[in-house]
Amino acid sequence: MTLSLDRMRADIAAALDIGPDEVATDEHLGDLGLDSIALMRLLMGWEELQPTLPSERLYECETLDEFWAIARAAQ
Numbered sequence: 001m002t003l004s005l006d007r008m009r010a011d012i013a014a015a016l017d018i019g020p021d022e023v024a025t026d027e028h029l030g031d032l033g034l035d036s037i038a039l040m041r042l043l044m045g046w047e048e049l050q051p052t053l054p055s056e057r058l059y060e061c062e063t064l065d066e067f068w069a070i071a072r073a074a075q
Helices: 005-016 036-049 064-073
Strands: none
Touching: 005 036, 005 064
């Protein structure tokens, strides 16, 4: 199974307890309230869904656009 942009947006929204429409692809996720622990949980879940993700690159991302670009390239 691979990730989709919609899945990633929904996961981020769930972690923040907000609606998916509140997660802009270009907004810094820390500004939305995503902390390092929630981020680690998201990344571990995404890596389980798509083992081809280069985890070392994911930890450098700050926006959904950046996460999605890496996930799409790794499909």
